[in-house]
Amino acid sequence: MTSTDLVRPLWRALVVFRVITWFFACLGVYTRWDGLYRPTGAIALLAVMAAWTVVVSIGYSRSWGRRNTRFAVLDLVVTIACMAGTLLAQPLSHIQNGASVLTSVWVAGPVVALAIARGRDGGLLGATGICLALVLLVGPDQWVRVLNAVQLLLVAGLVVGYAATTTRRASIRLTEAIAAEAAAAERIRLSRSIHDGVLQVLAQVQRRGKAMGGEGAELAGLAAEQEVALRTLMTGRPTVSSQGTVDLCALLLPLATTSVDVVVPAGQVLVDAHTASELVAVVNEALGNVREHAGPAARAWIVVEDLPGEVMLSIRDNGRGTTSERFAQAAAEGRLGVSQSICGRIADLGGTAEVRTAPGEGTEWEMKVGKA
Structure with missing residues (x-):
């Protein structure tokens, strides 16, 4: 070599x-x-x-x-x-x-x-x-x-x-470019094999399972989740940059599932490691709230925007929604998922967090934090 x-x-x-x-x-x-x-x-x-x-x-x-x-x-x-x-x-x-x-x-x-x-x-x-x-x-x-x-x-x-x-x-x-090129070539090779074999089988399982209903429909749902996981794996990209910062997009892409879409810029969105870990924790907390409160059929969208000097992270769902008063009531009752795990983390990073929600209209979080 x-x-x-x-x-x-x-x-x-x-x-x-x-x-x-x-x-x-x-x-x-x-x-x-x-x-x-x-x-x-x-x-x-x-x-x-x-x-x-x-x-x-x-x-x-x-x-x-x-x-x-x-x-x-x-x-x-x-x-x-x-x-x-x-x-x-x-x-x-x-x-x-x-x-x-x-x-x-x-x-x-x-x-x-x-x-x-x-x-x-x-x-x-x-x-x-x-x-x-x-x-x-x-x-x-x-x-x-x-x-x-x-x-x-x-x-x-x-x-x-x-x-x-x-x-x-x-x-x-140069080392990073060579490694990225090798990883991309390997992903392409695996993608061809997986697309020709595994993904086709999973797609067939989804179609047949839905047609069968019952346990077959449950199996079809599992196949759909694995298909998303495989596609995410094939499109993954390096996490750490040459400057020691972390690509936030690479950490959020694996969170995609059949009910969660992750939309990120084509290029890297570089932040320091602590900021990246806190934002990932915020997203996981928000997705946990979606699974628990938004309803079984709810979908969620995670959107990352690279702005000058800061990163904007949006998390939206089409679930049941709620009212601002319910958030205040939850904090008063000692349920601190929103006030501490989301708002508290963003405040510690020196950022801002806003939530928009209404009954029947889902919930949308918009958070901004600095890159440095």
């Missing part, structure tokens, strides 16, 4: 960058060899840098190194220590008088690593750490000498961090 992790190539590029920049550091030492105060110290520093390059190359090539931000922070600490290791080859006075820091552009490695791992904030954290270490080495009076390096590190942290965040979001969306 092809990997959909679009961030992984950035880690591979970082490994290549770290190796190449180590060779640049070696070239820098070679070109400055005659000006080194202690050449053996420079060789020791390059050896340490080579060893750490191997370590981070292995780490960033494995999932444990890519997912563990502490490894990138450790990379930052070791890199700063290597910058200080320039003192093995050059006295501090030489560095502050113009001698170069021997680690060269190799020090940008942890900046890129933190940017990939933690986005813009991680990149800025890494760049700030390296820049502070660089300014301390060259001295506050000589910071202008490293201004270009400071600017490049900060820009690299910002740009790579933004690119990594964008790429990670694209990777999540």
